[in-house]
Amino acid sequence: MSGQSIYQFKARANHSAPVIGGSLYLWGGDQPDLPEVHDSPQKRKLTSTVETFSFSSARWSSHLTRGTPPLGVNGYSCTTFRSNIYYYAGWCGHDNCFYNSLNVLNTLTMSWTQLHPNDESRMKKASVGMLSMEFEGTDYLFMVGGLGTTPAVKHPQFQYDQLKDRRVLTNEQLLYNLSNGQFTIPSVTGQCCLPTSEFTINKISQNKGILFGGAVTNDGLATTTNKVYIFNVTHNTIHWESLKKGSISGEGLWPKERYNHASAIINGDSTSPALVVIGGLGNKNQLMNECLLFDDITTGQFSCKKIPLPESVTGRYFHSLTAVTMSPHCVWLVIVGGCEELLWKDVGGGVEKPMHTFITDTNRLTMIYELIYIEAADKFHDNETVKSEKLEEVLKVQAQLQEKQIITG
């Protein structure tokens, strides 16, 4: 698919776009040509394709993978470890068909390996949170939450809330030891998160993470939350802390409820990590047209402010957000795909089905926003909005970046 013509996928939603080396990797997610079936040659064709975005050429290209990709293509969870991308769980794309398999894509060979099959040993779900974490020299994948079907085995330390449509929301947690390939069910202490799906989760240190927002249950119905949790992984215990209102300073602002938003951690050279949150849907399924920056998240002096980004960037949900450090002074936020409108369609019998409208405007499919780190201010400064996707525009951005580096240098 490479060559002279500029390759561009049509639309993508409910996906992740992790970065390894100098490229973003985009696998699966919902897309216009994805058949709503368990398995088919067309589905296999799409799931055996990975798109990569190279930061040096500012181009997307399409790659065929080797081996067998997972079928839980929608709302999977995803994290990187070294040159590997781990994919866990996901929704098949039809009915209530959820997965719990764990697969890895080796980005050096572009080949898939299944680490754990789709089976009945654990809850099958989508919209789970997953991070790679390290504790005392051992590397783990940590999984939390999600929406799925009633599991055969329920663990007493977790909650499994059934919705009126029979699907189940959970706060179930798992640890997968990357050295020995074993799953363990951790114990939890502190104020554990509620059963939640469609939240965001990010790593703020080797064994510490932050969880924000999502869908929770209220009397059998799904509703949205604005809770912020910090958690620690130690041995076989996850310790949770729920941030209290009032513990966030800056503009007197506590963020509003949202789900299906996207977030990323930005790490300055000499600052504590900051969390950026873009888009999502609010408590009435309205678009959350905003970009939030949570600063000082490891110091206890938590602050939150809005970064004024255009609606063309923020007015979306089911999108991905990836933070890429371009230089010690510059971070790119890369926003890919998503949907721009959610409508509920009556499919008869009093049942309403969500209808999502993909973002297909090529000017909005891939957008890059540049954050410039100001040395003296000790903060990230929302210096400039950079519209992309016209790929020439991305190249222009890079030219501007060079100039800025010279100026700051």
Ligand SMILES: [Zn+2]
């Ligand atoms: Zn299926």
